[in-house]
Amino acid sequence: MSLDIAFLGLGVMGYPMAGHLARAGHRVTVYNRTTATAEHWVAEHGGQRADSPAAAAQHAQMVFSCVGNDDDLRAVLAGTDGALAGARPGTLLVDHTTASADVARELHQAALAQGARFMDAPVSGGQQGAEQGVLTIMCGGAESDFADAEPVLRSYARAVTLMGNVGAGQLTKMVNQICVAGVVQGLAEGMSFAEQAGLDVQRVIDVVSQGAASSWQMVNRHRTMLADQYQHGFAVDWMRKDLDMCLAEAAQNGAELPLTELVNDFYREVQALGGGRWDTSALLKRLQQRRKK
Template structure:
């Protein structure tokens, strides 16, 4: 049976995610801050677009959200023209934004006050995963909310898991970003070392990707890194936002994250190089720009 869906936020992730739902036979109404993007989506997929989040949410069974940060999320959910202004009691809001656990809990309470459900459901897999329908989704909410949303999320995810109550999805996404940042820096260091040692970097990756050093980042990003191309994934500006969230939560729960702090500083260097919109693998370009002269041994 079809489910009436509102989808709020049509960035590089939300655009294809909403498209998967429409193509699966669910009537989707979208909202995007830039109206032209919403019009383009409706023309491509055959759905509808609305002038405000409240209008998009009207009569929707599920309200999906994928925006930029905590402030954007608050605005489209509980702002003057936010989704809760138009949501029907009994509807469920599912938030795919990578945001703080605090705002997830805050908006879950706000939704409950309107007679609606709310589940934080940040995703991993990047633009490629959104387009291919192969995302990993980490959910925070009740079992009932999870089971209600799960069949819809399966249209663009290969793994959908309930991690705990409100905020647990966001906390799990923080773990993901902490691990990703460290892996990308390690890959950048290894590739820079191979380059400086005069090795064939592609051949090196071909060998070590078959062993314990392999990672998603190595397999999927090494070729573009070798080619010095950094327009193929999650932007540095967004990674900085995510790592700031991780570090703030770490201060709250008493975690020591020295490597995450260091990688966050390295991404700050990339931003200073003008690379805020480069993808996160651009840590290699930073290392190449800061290469030190080799020691000459007698």
């Protein structure tokens, strides 16, 4: 079924995700803070550009958002010109931002007050997954809202799962980031060890990636790590933001995250090296820099 959809936020994730919706036959209106990006999207995919989130949401049956952080999300959904200011009763808001569970619950209440609906739906798979339409989406919300959203989300996902009530999607994404942080640190240490041992690191990876040590990070990042190439992928700044949220949530629920806290500190060191926009696999570069001291 073709729907009227608004998509708010055309970054490295949102731009291709909105494109998949247009290719699926939906009528898509986009909003982005940088107008030129929205104009470029319309030139490539058709649809329309709106001057504000409220204008984008005015005729939408579903509103999708994918922005930077909690404050950005509040602005595009609940701000003076936010989507809720223009949304009609019954409109379903689906948020793909990696944000806090608290802001998801807050915006759920704001949506209910306007007669709208809200579902948090953070994603995993990175820019590559967004472009290829194979993201994993972790949802929090009512079963009826999930049933409405799932067929649309399948336009750019290979896995869409309802994890529980509003906020459960964000909590699940935190689990994802906790696991990723540990895996990337382990990969960086293993490669650094191989270098120090005088091994052919590529040959080592070729062997261990066929066994229990293999991971997405190993398969997809080891070559760029070996080439000292980090101007791509998921930025350290973004991971720091995510891990800070994980640690804040853990402080509330009593979970112990000693490794996550340690890796978060390592990413602070990468930022100090000027690597805030480097890919998270730059943990290897941190170790290499430490060896030079």
